Amino acid sequence: MKLYDCAIAPNPRRARMFIAEKGLDIPTVQVDLLAGDNLKPDYLAVNPRGLLPALQLDDGTVIDEVVAICRYLEELHPTPALLGTTPGERAVVEARQRQMEFDGMIATSEVFRNSHPDFADRSLPGDPNRPPAVAGLVARGRRTLGGFFDALEGHLDHSEFVAGNQLSLADITALCAIDFAGWVEIRIPEANTNTRRWYDSLSARPSAAA
Amino acid sequence: MKLYDCAIAPNPRRARMFIAEKGLDIPTVQVDLLAGDNLKPDYLAVNPRGLLPALQLDDGTVIDEVVAICRYLEELHPTPALLGTTPGERAVVEARQRQMEFDGMIATSEVFRNSHPDFADRSLPGDPNRPPAVAGLVARGRRTLGGFFDALEGHLDHSEFVAGNQLSLADITALCAIDFAGWVEIRIPEANTNTRRWYDSLSARPSAAA
Numbered sequence: 001m002k003l004y005d006c007a008i009a010p011n012p013r014r015a016r017m018f019i020a021e022k023g024l025d026i027p028t029v030q031v032d033l034l035a036g037d038n039l040k041p042d043y044l045a046v047n048p049r050g051l052l053p054a055l056q057l058d059d060g061t062v063i064d065e066v067v068a069i070c071r072y073l074e075e076l077h078p079t080p081a082l083l084g085t086t087p088g089e090r091a092v093v094e095a096r097q098r099q100m101e102f103d104g105m106i107a108t109s110e111v112f113r114n115s116h117p118d119f120a121d122r123s124l125p126g127d128p129n130r131p132p133a134v135a136g137l138v139a140r141g142r143r144t145l146g147g148f149f150d151a152l153e154g155h156l157d158h159s160e161f162v163a164g165n166q167l168s169l170a171d172i173t174a175l176c177a178i179d180f181a182g183w184v185e186i187r188i189p190e191a192n193t194n195t196r197r198w199y200d201s202l203s204a205r206p207s208a209a210a
Numbered sequence: 211m212k213l214y215d216c217a218i219a220p221n222p223r224r225a226r227m228f229i230a231e232k233g234l235d236i237p238t239v240q241v242d243l244l245a246g247d248n249l250k251p252d253y254l255a256v257n258p259r260g261l262l263p264a265l266q267l268d269d270g271t272v273i274d275e276v277v278a279i280c281r282y283l284e285e286l287h288p289t290p291a292l293l294g295t296t297p298g299e300r301a302v303v304e305a306r307q308r309q310m311e312f313d314g315m316i317a318t319s320e321v322f323r324n325s326h327p328d329f330a331d332r333s334l335p336g337d338p339n340r341p342p343a344v345a346g347l348v349a350r351g352r353r354t355l356g357g358f359f360d361a362l363e364g365h366l367d368h369s370e371f372v373a374g375n376q377l378s379l380a381d382i383t384a385l386c387a388i389d390f391a392g393w394v395e396i397r398i399p400e401a402n403t404n405t406r407r408w409y410d411s412l413s414a415r416p417s418a419a420a
Contacts, residue, residue: 048361049309061298068304075297087285088271094278099259123350131353134346140333143341151258 001026003069004046004054006033010105010180011066011125012053013210017172018070020207022077026055034118039128050126067097070169082168089164096155096163096170103148104177110141111184145181149189156194167202175202211236213279214256214264216243220315220390221276221335222263223420227382228280230417232287236265244328249338260336277307280379292378299374306365306373306380313358314387321351321394355391359399366404377412385412 003019005012005028019026031037031052038050047054047064054064055072063069074083084090113119114137121130123137152174155162162170178188178199188195202208213229215222215238229236241247241262248260257264257274264274265282273279284293294300323329324347331340333347362384365372372380388398388409398405412418 057298061302063301063305065305065308068301068308071304072297072301075300087282088267090285091273091278091282092271094281095273095275098275098278124354127354127357129353129357131350132346134344134350136342136344136346140341140344143339144334144337147337147339 001055001057003028004031004043004052004056005029006031006038006052009033009052010108010176011051013176013179014066014105014169014172015053015055015069016210017176017207018073018082018169020210021080021082021167021172021205022073024073024077036122038126044128050128067101067169081166082172084163084168085166093163093168093170097168097173099151100148100162100170100173100177103144103151104174105180107141107144107148108177108181108184108186110137111145111186112180114138114141115184142186145186148177149192149195153189153192153195156198161198171198171202172207175199175208211265211267213238214241214253214262214266215239216241216248216262219243219262220318220386221261223386223389224276224315224379224382225263225265225279226420227386227417228283228292228379230420231290231292231377231382231415232283234283234287246332248336254338260338277311277379291376292382294373294378295376303373303378303380307378307383309361310358310372310380310383310387313354313361314384315390317351317354317358318387318390318394318396319351320347321355321396322390324348324351325394352396355396358387359402359405363399363402363405366408371408381408381412382417385409385418 003015003026007030031043037043038052044050047062049064051064053066054062055069056062063072084093113123114133120133123131123133159165161167162174188199213225213236217240241253243262247253248262254260257272259274261274263276264272265279266272273282294303323333324343330343333341333343369375371377372384398409
């Protein structure tokens with residue numbers, strides 16, 4: 001199998017961190033998102049949606065959503081568990097993961113893509129129809145990120161990690177969202193001491209540099 | 211367990227259809243989204259995110275994302291499988307499900323919430339900070355829905371259902387998205403004969419009325 005990746009991009013980083021925490025070694029193919037190579041014929045032949053990352057299996061099957069990629073790898077390599085170990089835990093990890101994704105990762109993407117001049121006709125990832133920037137999403141994304149930081153601080157007041165006392169994909173998504181938010185100068189609020197403790201600890205793991 | 215539900219809302223319908231296809235009987239508590247009851251203290255005490263549906267387990271745990279709810283129920287009641295039966299199938303179902311969700315359900319939500327006068331300060335679901343409508347999302351959502359219908363027609367040209375030859379959550383999400391799109395007068399294109407065949411067949415299942 002191989003991972004279509006873009007080393008600088010926040011969403012592929014989630015897959016790389018997950019793979020590193022699993023101790024796996026999966027070859028990568030770099031696709032230059034900034035140059036728009038994900039929307040060119042070579043990559044669209046692999047993934048018609050133009051999204052990164054994508055995992056291509058040896059039989060040619062392409063899995064093109066990071067959460068689906070992670071679940072596939074979790075099933076093949078259950079240890080260490082990064083999606084929970086019981087049905088209840090897995091449900092909480094998935095719900096928390098989605099909160100971190102929607103309110104953290106996607107909100108940041110809305111701020112970034114709709115304010116950066118290089119993305120003036122790339123309001124959405126993977127859309128070859130070049131949707132124009134929507135200015136109102138910058139303020140909306142910033143508001144959502146305010147709620148994201150509040151919720152994250154609350155979760156980390158109750159447990160060591162975002163979805164309990166084990167590292168999970170919810171943590172990986174939240175960390176990648178926060179570092180992505182730094183691109184638009186949004187930082188963890190000073191008062192959020194739980195989050196800052198968690199962020200420093202997670203950032204020091206080797207997987208954070210994967 | 212009990213399901214916090216809103217009978218008219220598209221997203222809770224995904225959970226109800228899933229539960230009906232499983233042959234399960236789970237008591238529901240109705241929360242009036244149009245009246246904004248999901249953002250009032252009674253419901254925020256159950257789910258601080260204000261989102262519907264939410265599944266409350268007997269131990270008090272609240273699972274507040276429809277995909278997490280469905281996965282939990284799938285683990286407890288594996289037959290009939292609605293999320294795939296092998297790691298590869300499950301990955302494809304999840305990836306396809308997310309495509310139907312992002313490009314169908316969420317795109318429709320953007321069109322609806324940002325154009326309907328009753329949602330002028332509810333641009334996002336579950337946000338108690340009352341984010342104002344973002345006019346540019348109406349056109350962006352319509353464009354995304356065009357791509358959704360193209361992709362869906364292509365999937366259904368290769369297989370009976372959206373993610374292979376077994377019904378899955380990807381079908382349920384796509385059906386709920388299409389009926390939701392009807393609220394903003396967006397319909398399956400006449401030329402999309404695979405989709406119309408699939409839509410008629412799926413709409414005739416008892417679960418579609420759940």
